[in-house]
Amino acid sequence: MNPDALRGHMDALLLSVVEHEPLHGYAIIEALRERSGGALDVPTGTVYPALRRLERAGFLASEWATVGGRKRRTYRLTDSGRAELAGERTAWSSFTSVIGRVLNPQT
Amino acid sequence: MNPDALRGHMDALLLSVVEHEPLHGYAIIEALRERSGGALDVPTGTVYPALRRLERAGFLASEWATVGGRKRRTYRLTDSGRAELAGERTAWSSFTSVIGRVLNPQT
DNA sequence: TGGCTACATATAGAGAGCCTACATGTAGAC
DNA sequence: GTCTACATGTAGGCTCTCTATATGTAGCCA
Numbered sequence: 001m002n003p004d005a006l007r008g009h010m011d012a013l014l015l016s017v018v019e020h021e022p023l024h025g026y027a028i029i030e031a032l033r034e035r036s037g038g039a040l041d042v043p044t045g046t047v048y049p050a051l052r053r054l055e056r057a058g059f060l061a062s063e064w065a066t067v068g069g070r071k072r073r074t075y076r077l078t079d080s081g082r083a084e085l086a087g088e089r090t091a092w093s094s095f096t097s098v099i100g101r102v103l104n105p106q107t
Numbered sequence: 108m109n110p111d112a113l114r115g116h117m118d119a120l121l122l123s124v125v126e127h128e129p130l131h132g133y134a135i136i137e138a139l140r141e142r143s144g145g146a147l148d149v150p151t152g153t154v155y156p157a158l159r160r161l162e163r164a165g166f167l168a169s170e171w172a173t174v175g176g177r178k179r180r181t182y183r184l185t186d187s188g189r190a191e192l193a194g195e196r197t198a199w200s201s202f203t204s205v206i207g208r209v210l211n212p213q214t
Numbered sequence: 215t216g217g218c219t220a221c222a223t224a225t226a227g228a229g230a231g232c233c234t235a236c237a238t239g240t241a242g243a244c
Numbered sequence: 245g246t247c248t249a250c251a252t253g254t255a256g257g258c259t260c261t262c263t264a265t266a267t268g269t270a271g272c273c274a
Contacts (some may be wrong), residue, residue, distance in 0.1 A: 003261055004231070005202055008111030010261080016210050026222050035209045039201075046261055048224060053260090069269055070222060092210055094146070095112050096203050102142045103123050103199060110232055111260070117232075133251050153232050155253055160231090176240055177251060 001039060010050055012088035013040075015059060015081055022076035024065075025051055051075055059084045108146060117157055119195035120147075122166060122188055129183035131172075132158060158182055166191045 006013075017023065017031045025048055032040045054060045059081030062073050077085070113120075124130065124138045132155055139147045161167045166188030169180050184192070 001202070001205070002115050002198070004115030007114030007260060008109050009206055013206070013209050032209060035212055036205045039205045040209065043262065045263065072222070089210060091109065092206070095108070098143045098146045099116055099120065099199070102120050102139060102147065103196060105142055114231065150233065152234070179251070
């Protein structure tokens, strides 16, 4: 998967993966890999800064937990994040529609 | 349309628009606008450098023409570009499939 | 005891592409 | 004489994703 293709869609992916259950960074990466059938293997250098950015934006909230001696920062979706995710889904839908129409026009 | 969303897809858009007829930069911008129903309004500062990049890559070839006293640089798809476009279409298809599955998983 | 793997987070710096803003020029309408 | 449409191009900035590196715990195995 070409990294550039993900530009501007990473936020939606991250928000959607914590929609129904709070997850920590490492688990988020695994969830993305599983949901995509292995196609998405996002490096930690992408995910951790992105999560912090989304928290700064108010879409996520985090708290520390210690599980089995290991520290985790667990992220959950805020109300604002939930609204954002809905908007991202709509945007994704119209995005694919527009690009699809240009790429494969039925003449 | 969020500019970042287009990242990595611009090449496919440009190649697809000159697939069946050579066009010059200005006309390419108009064609993108028309094919997208007005949703895509790509600035010249994006298109002209991108076209040059695609020519350097061997996917497009250009020649100058003068029409009505105005100079145009007309771009046509090369054989290599045609192959690239086919690849981009396949990549687009799998890209939307993967992101769509993550964004809206049917549980 | 030492080494390896899985788990877990984080930052610095590079790379690349799309954008804004600006520069330049012709043709035609009013 | 001014404005709009047509037409191309560059410089610099912005932002996101990636690679590479750093740090540390827990558990397994030899």
